[in-house]
Amino acid sequence: MSESMKVLPMSRRRFLQASGIAGAAGAAGIGAGVMPGFKTIGKAHAAPAPEAGGGTVITKSFCHQCPARCGIDVYTTNGRVHAIYGTLDNPISNGKLCPKGHYGTYLLYDPDRFKGPMKRTNPKKGRNEDPRFVPISWDEALKTAADRLNALRDKGESHRFGLLFGRGWGATDAGLLGDFAKLYGSPNVGINHSSMCSDASKKAKLCADGNYSYNSYDYENTNYLLIFGASFLESFRPLNNNLQAWGTMRSKAPRTMVTVVDVHTSTTGAAADRLLLTKSGTDGALALAMAHVILTEGLWDRKFVGDFIDGINRFKSGEIVAMAYSQEDLAKRRELEAAAAVKKTESDKKALADKAKLQADIDSLRVKIEESDDEKIIPGLKKALADLEKKAEGADKLAAAIKEQRGALGQNAKPQPDPAVGETIFREKWTLGLLEWWNAVLKDCTPEWAEKITTIPAREIKAVAKEFGSTRPAIALFERGATAHTNGIYNGMAIHALNALVGSLFAKGGLGYQSSVPWGKVSVKADKFMDSYAMSSDRKKPRIDKVKTDAWPMASNMMQEIAKNHLKGDPYKMDTLMFYLTGPIFSGPECKDWEKSMAETYVIDTSPYPGETAVFADLILPDHSYLERLQIADTYPFQGYPIAMIRTPAIKPLYDTKVFGDVLIEIGKRIQGPMGEYYKQLGNTESMIKQMAKGFEEKPGSNGVNSYESFVQKGVWFKKPYGYRQVAGEFYFWDGDTKSYSKQMVPAEVKDKLLKTPSGKYEFKSGYLADEHHAHYVHEKLGIDLELVGFPQYIPARHPGGGDLHFVSPKLAAQAEGRQANLPHASAFMQPTQGGKREVFLEIHPETAAKRGIRNGDRVRVKNDIGAIEVVARLYTGIRPDTVALPMIHGHWAQGRWATAKERNVSGSTNEITANVSEPISGLACYHTGKVFVEKV
Incomplete structure (x- = not known):
């Protein structure tokens, strides 16, 4: 830390006097030691003294340490937070926390926290340059930011302002960015870090089942968990609940089997039943070989996927499956049916003959018993008779079944017509393109083929495939361990196809997608405050990351491209960058490019803490710590049913900080024109949250939450159970009256709500990728033949x-x-x-x-x-x-x-x-x- 970034004993009075005390920035240090880019650090500043009296208060909130959003109870005594526990009646935490759930107290009382807004006085930037920050008031800080944005707008250069964010929590922080971008006129406000997180897993699912989202999982009811590159027991969301589910999965009957595919032994791999250490980037080849085995062994879920019309499995390694019946197929079918009929007749004749012989043996034994005078042999004869009579019961049942079957065939059953020449040979139900995928790709993807690519023995691949295909319900999950490669989408599609083949989509013990929360509407509408500048066609500038241009037509965010694009001036140079909960100067690939980029731009940092971004910052607008915030959020995908959380301040802000959402609104109020009026009417984040919580009045939660007040009291709103369920190839809505999944969904409803692909089915041949524009782009970038781009396949990374x-x-x-x-x-x-x-x-x-x-x-x-x-x-x-x-x-x-x-x-x-x-x-x-x-x- 530098003398200018030290902890100062701030007070409200300090900011009223900011202009007169700027020189006090060098008064006291905050630690011991020397760090590059900063001067010697002095003694740590003591934490604020606790308030006198007041007793202990428990505040409902939710954790900030990962995306899981576990409910927490924050214990505050005499104004000081001293403990954090999982909320007992929150369905994610269930009274528990993972190891990092307790970090909140450390972060709240971190002696390195910024105490209020500051501005840079050293024009030079670099790792070894002291920013020489001086404290300023919030009025000055907000005016400084707004003046810069107004000046860009006056020059017609509003696109040169960008706001980049990481973990968006909800409508009152990341949710504000869309309207800000629209009203201000910049395509670069609200660029997310998702491209440096897990975008490929979402995009792979969009390609296959039409949902651009993470899956929800019914772990506790699954019997097989196949994990590709996801650290289930380390960091896979929601970690806390994963740890709880693990205990259930591994102790229930039947015990959930777990196979892990990774490149090193993680905690998850060490705890699994089987660990497959695959070669980096080859997860897709392994998944394809598993799919091959599932089909050749006849282990696919016929009720979800479909089947050959005649029930004959034609999936044979290396052989093409005809798409429709030919004359030869029909002749062969009749030949097989005739042979089967002869075999069945002979079997029935033998069964009836065996029954007749058995009855003759019984009659003979009865005569011997009646005529015998030897008391020593009679018990043995009687036992033999009892054994024969028991066998006869089974023979009688078999004979009755044969007779009933013959009667049905002769009188009641309608003969099944032969398929016509040209009729499809495989009738798919909720999938599309299975035979095409087999013929184009999968027929040659044998375990032996995959062994050469992955180095995993073919016998292991076969064993896992058979386990996965026959142990229902089963889940194949994956994350960026499998997808953070240049072949990542195809790896993900291949893995996700396993879920479709075994019928796990929307099934009990399978996977689905998270339902939305019925938030109330905020009364002020941004569209009514658009001025001519914001609506001008000149505002249709390309984004600095080039998303939705020819460079990245299918991506959603490309934060990692911003620094290098800026340095090249392609498509233009940025002027001002604002950062919220992201630090690409450390976490972005080739991160030193960010140092060069930030040295050329005006940087606004909103973190409550010092970091690499702050070293290059021109303005510090520090957020509250999360235990001081009022904030709402939907859950990340959990078990499908909707969940909403609220953070309520456990303590008054220790320092002169502001929650990020209110900072953005306050800057917005200072923008000239209708935009400023919009934010004045919007007010603040607290007003928004209270309006949004009104949605619970009409749709109260399963825990009774029906107002803002009850939301604060409970800390969570949720509505159980998940609204949809696939059972044996049929889809159902949850019926609240019957308390069951009993209202059947029609195909149009399935397409609208669940399988959102062009076909309304799970697509083994992706309609999204096969779109002409997308297909040509994929062909150009990955070298895949145009007719093959839609299929899950292996291409080397x-x-x-x-x-x-x-x-x-x-x-x-x-x-x-x-x-x-x-x-x-x-x-x-x-x-x-x-x-x-x-x-x-x-x-x-x-x-x-x-x-x-x-x-x-x-x-x-x-x-x-x-x-x-x-x-x-x-x-x-x-x-x-x-x-x-x-x-x-x-x-x-x-x-x-x-x-x-x-x-x-x-x-x-x-x-x-x-x-x-x-x-x-x-x-x-x-x-x-x-x-x-x-x-x-």
């Missing part, structure tokens, strides 16, 4: 960097929302598989290390074409020999006293050696596809 080892940066259970590196409590158990304390290690296989002369504990250099960092190596047999892993945690150079302490053994961010390469369809940054060299320092 591209591995940039120039190294000889695959490099991955996995998430761990203690990782929180970007602040964990400065939490000693978190770092103490950050990498449990390696035993790291206040540090993390590079996982490297012993054989790989030996070839490079590296021993356990040696300091090594990890380098490639992009850059180099140094770290301590830890030999680990749980990783593939062709792969090294380093969690993306440490390597901060400006986050706080603990994050930059000398004990940290990582010299820089993992993203200093991560190439800025993206999956071409979704735009997801390929964090796990790069290669590196590793050498002893």
Whole structure:
């Protein structure tokens, strides 16, 4: 930290006197040690004194440490927060928290927090440049931001203002950005970090089932969990509930079987029944081979997928399946039917003959018993008779069944007509394109083929496929471990196809999608405040990340492209960048480009804490910590039924900070023209939240929440159960009157609400990808033949960097929302598989290390074409020999006293050696596809 970024004993009075006390910025330091880019840090400033009296208060809120949004009870005594527990009647937390749920208190009382708004006085920017911040009042801070935005608008350059955000929490923060962008006239307001998160998993599902979303999962009722590259017990959302569900899955009867596919042994892999260490980027080949086995073994769900009309499985390895009946097919069918009829007749004759012989044996035994005078043999004869009579009961039933069947065939049953020549040979129900997919791709994707690509033995692939196909219900889930590659969408489509083949979509123990919350409407409408400038055709500028242009026509966000596009001036240079809950200067691939970009732009940082972005910031507008906020949000996908959360302040703000949503509204009020009037009428976020909570009056929750007041009291609104269910190939609505899934859905309803593809079915041949414009783009970028672009398939990933080892940066259970590196409590158990304390290690296989002369504990250099960092190596047999892993945690150079302490053994961010390469369809940054060299320092 610098003298200008230290903790100051701020008060409201300080800001009324800001212009007169700017020189006080150098009064007191905040810690011990020296960090690059800052001056010596002094003694830590003491935490604010607690209030006298008041007793203990429990406030309902929800956690900020991951996307899960678990309900929390915050305990405050005498004005000081001292404990956080999971809310008992919140369906996600159920009274429990994961290890990182307790970080809130540390963050609230973090001595490195910003105490109020500040402005930069040093015009030079760089890692080693002290910003020389001075405190200013909120009036000055908001006016400074608004004046800059007004000046851009006056010049017709509003597009040169961008607002980038990370974890959007709801309508009163990220939800405000759409209207701000529209009214102000910038396409760059509201660019999300989703392209540096998990966009490919959502896009893969859009291609297949029409939903651009994450799945909800019915884990507790599933019997098989197949995990591709998702850290289920470390960081997969919602982690807290996953840990709870794991206990249920692994102890119920039948016990849920778990197979994990990864490149190293994670906590999840160590706890699974089977771990398959696949070659980096080859998950799709493995999934395709599994699909091949499921079809050739006849294990697909016929009630959901469909079947061959005559019931004969024609899926044979390497053989094309005819799309329709030919004359030869019909002749062969009649031949097989005739042979089967003869076989059945002979079987029936034998069964009747056996029955007659059995009856004769019974009659003979009865005569012997009646005529025998030898009391010694009579008991044995009687026992033999009883055994024969028991067998006769079964024979009688079989004979009756044969007679009934013959009668039905002769009198009541209508003969089934032969299919006509040209009639489809396979009748699909809720899927589309299965035979085409088989013929074009899948027929050759044998386990032996996949073994050569993945290095996983064919016998293992067959075993997992048979387990998955025969253990219903089953779930195949995946995340960016499988999709953060240049072939990521096709990997994801191949994995998701397994869910369709076994009928798991919207089924009990399967997966669905999250339902929306019935929020009330906010009374003020932005569309009524659009001025001629905002509506001008000149405002239709391309986004700085080039989304929806020829460069990235199918992506939703491309945050990782912004810095390099700005540096090139393509499509233009940015003037001002504002950041909310995102720090790409550390977390973006080839992150040093952001340092160059921010050195040229005016930067506004809204974080409550110092960090790399703040070093380059011109204006600091600090947010509250999350325990001081009033804020609402829908849940991330959970179990499908709608859930809404509310954060209520557990304590008055310790310092002169403002919640981000109100900062944005206050800037909006200061924009000239109708836009300013809109935000004046909107008021503030509290007014919005109260209006939105009115939606619960008409639709009260299952927990009785029906107003803003009851929402605050409970902390959560939810409506159980999930509204839809697929049962044996039929779809049903939940009927509240009968308390059952009994109201059948028609195909149009299924298409509207569940399978939202062009066909209203799960598409093995994606209509989205087969669209002419999309198909040509995919053909150009990935080299796939135009007629094949719609099918799940394997294409080799591209591995940039120039190294000889695959490099991955996995998430761990203690990782929180970007602040964990400065939490000693978190770092103490950050990498449990390696035993790291206040540090993390590079996982490297012993054989790989030996070839490079590296021993356990040696300091090594990890380098490639992009850059180099140094770290301590830890030999680990749980990783593939062709792969090294380093969690993306440490390597901060400006986050706080603990994050930059000398004990940290990582010299820089993992993203200093991560190439800025993206999956071409979704735009997801390929964090796990790069290669590196590793050498002893």
